[in-house]
Amino acid sequence: MIIAIDYNIMFVALPDIGSDLGFSAQNLQWVISAYSVAFGGFLLLGGRATDLFGRKNMFLFGLFLYAASSVLGGLATESWLLVAARVVQGLGGAFLAPATLSLVTTLFAEGTERNRALAVWGGAGGFGMVLGAILGGLLTDWFGWQAVMWVNVIAAGAAMAYGTGILPKTAKATTNGFDLPGAVVGTVASTLLVFTLVNGPEAGWGSGTTIGSLIGSLVLFALFIGIESKTAAPMMPLRLFTNRNVSVGTTITFLFMATFGAYAYFLTQYWQVVQGYSAWATGFAFLLPSGCVLIGTVAAGKLMNSYGARKTLLIALAVGFVGTAALALTMTQDSSYLVIAVPLIVLSLGQGVIFTAMFAAATTGVANEEQGIGSGIATTGQQIGGAVGLAVLIAIAAGAAGGETTDPARLTDGILVATWATAAGIALTFLATLGLKKPAAAATQVVASGEAAGDTNSVTAPAASAPASAPAPASAPAPAPAVSERV
Known part of the structure; x- marks a missing residue:
């Protein structure tokens, strides 16, 4: 608010x-x-x-x-x-x-x-x-x-x-x-990029300040990605x-x-x-x-x-x-x-x-x-x-x-x-x-194929091999403790 x-x-x-x-x-x-x-x-x-x-x-x-x-x-x-x-x-x-x-x-x-x-x-x-x-x-x-x-x-x-x-x-x-190096480089890169885009219309897109800050942000973003891909x-x-x-x-x-x-x-x-x-x-x-x-x-x-x-x-x-x-x-x-x-x-x-x-x-x-x-x-x-x-x-x-x-x-x-x-x-x-993604539709299709095959394991097997980023099917949310219990 x-x-x-x-x-x-x-x-x-x-x-x-x-x-x-x-x-x-x-x-x-x-x-x-x-x-x-x-x-x-x-x-x-x-x-x-x-x-x-x-x-x-x-x-x-x-x-x-x-x-x-x-x-x-x-x-x-x-x-x-x-x-x-x-x-x-x-x-x-x-x-x-x-x-x-x-x-x-x-x-x-x-x-x-x-x-x-x-x-x-x-x-x-x-x-x-x-x-x-x-x-x-x-x-x-x-x-x-x-x-x-x-x-x-x-x-x-x-x-x-x-x-x-x-x-x-x-x-x-x-x-x-x-990750101190990543924090510093990522923050400076993001700040330079936003500054470039905000200041460009006023200073001119061809000005030295605009071009310099844009190049600097792109170089730092490339360095940031390299750091993030290697750090533990x-x-x-x-x-x-x-x-x-x-x-x-x-x-x-x-x-x-x-x-x-x-x-x-x-x-x-x-x-x-x-x-x-x-x-x-x-x-x-x-x-x-x-x-x-x-x-x-x-x-x-x-x-x-x-x-x-x-x-x-x-x-x-x-x-x-x-x-x-x-x-x-x-x-x-x-x-x-x-x-x-x-x-x-x-x-x-x-x-x-x-x-x-x-x-x-x-x-x-x-x-x-x-x-x-x-x-x-x-x-x-x-x-x-x-x-x-x-x-x-x-x-x-x-x-x-x-x-x-x-x-x-x-x-x-x-x-x-x-x-x-x-x-x-x-x-x-x-x-x-x-x-x-359309998770609800995908979940329905998996359930239907499992029922058609008469194999209950086929309903859960695709979910087990799905990537970790995939959301849980809307039709079967994981049980969660009450809000008061979690707080």
């Missing part, structure tokens, strides 16, 4: 932050992107640290970094100080996100129980988006943009106090040691990618944030710059889509139990595409809120369902002792996707608007082109989702 609040609350406050601290139109994106660079760059380290040092410990450490950086941001009087605070906040998120997700995925058994838990987890994020939309406008209008930073101090402090008492102590992984205790076990759900699921999280996640920036520009909404009014304008995201995240658990994660994702992506295309067809400079409300409802419901289902898919078949790094890999795709999508869509919109950022008519043209580009990205995500 805290991470989701921060996401929406910062978008609403951006115009006031830009004018108060002297950001240029192009540099303003670094209030968002600095967070994304640090978050995406350190997620692998945060995920592995969660497995090695305990999920509860890393959960509390991430909250501490979040609270401390929010104090720094609330006191910032220069643009660079706020960007620095957002970097530290991103570090906190890099430890907090995989710790939170892996706590959910390890405390609840894979299948129906975990789907329900993930729906609650996703619902907390959806509620955070609603709360962030409201608080962003109210706090910015009443107390100034600094208040959107101070609210994190209160929320993170409360979560630390509550989590210390209620969360069970989690075991630390037994390993042959900590890799930070990121490469065999995880032999699980198709992990690799495809991470691609989905990347594309999701590059489309749905980045589009909130353009809604803020549309309402505040094109239509002249105040920060307060913009916050309430976000209330409808954020509320629909909340409904979608909660509904995702029931949908996955009925149709499975793969089919649920395909349905939700189709709904999201229809809503985004309809929004592009109805959004004009003078469109009333009621005119675009229906497309916003449709795309937001799809967005909410996808958010929960994509993480269920990406963590399926991952062993409990590796849920931290598995969650870190999936969330890395999410954060890098957000940075890439925002940078690319801003470049597309700027090109369509002729570089104009103040003229409402030209800016509307750029936003419309970015909306169509978002719809195209959602269609690409639909195609990627087709690559997820």
Whole structure:
């Protein structure tokens, strides 16, 4: 919820932050992107640290970094100080996100129980988006943009106090040691890659900085893969990618944030710059889509139990595409809120369902002792996707608007082109989702063939030879102790 609040609350406050601290139109994106660079760059380290040092410990450490950086941001009087605070906040998120997700995925058994838990987890994020939309406008209008930073101090402090008492102590992984070379090289490589993709549109894709950082990240990634393939205790076990759900699921999280996640920036520009909404009014304008995201995240658990994660994702992506295309067809400079409300409802419901289902898919078949790094890999795709999508869509919109950022008519043209580009990205995500496994169908086929042969052993024999990454058949989940017993 805290991470989701921060996401929406910062978008609403951006115009006031830009004018108060002297950001240029192009540099303003670094209030968002600095967070994304640090978050995406350190997620692998945060995920592995969660497995090695305990999920509860890393959960509390991430909250501490979040609270401390929010104090720094609330006191910032220069643009660079706020960007620095957002970097530290991103570090906190890099430890907090995989710790939170892996706590959910390890405390609840894979299948129906975990789907329900993930729906609650996703619902907390959806509620955070609603709360962030409201608080962003109210706090910015009443107390100034600094208040959107101070609210994190209160929320993170409360979560630390509550989590210390209620969360069970989690075991630390037994390993042959900590992969320090892999941790350093992998973190620097990820950070350089995100920096390249975020800074490229501003500095120019042919600039020395962009080319140098890109080459550096690719070289370091190659070195990282070499280290991970040889070390006895890799930070990121490469065999995880032999699980198709992990690799495809991470691609989905990347594309999701590059489309749905980045589009909130353009809604803020549309309402505040094109239509002249105040920060307060913009916050309430976000209330409808954020509320629909909340409904979608909660509904995702029931949908996955009925149709499975793969089919649920395909349905939700189709709904999201229809809503985004309809929004592009109805959004004009003078469109009333009621005119675009229906497309916003449709795309937001799809967005909410996808958010929960994509993480269920990406963590399926991952062993409990590796849920931290598995969650870190999936969330890395999410954060890098957000940075890439925002940078690319801003470049597309700027090109369509002729570089104009103040003229409402030209800016509307750029936003419309970015909306169509978002719809195209959602269609690409639909195609990627087709690559997820269909475990339920495979299980049914195995059972049927065993019955036809009249040999009960033939039902279990294929399962015994299946790869370790394959999820258990939905029709015969492994028995698990009650939640209270495990806690």
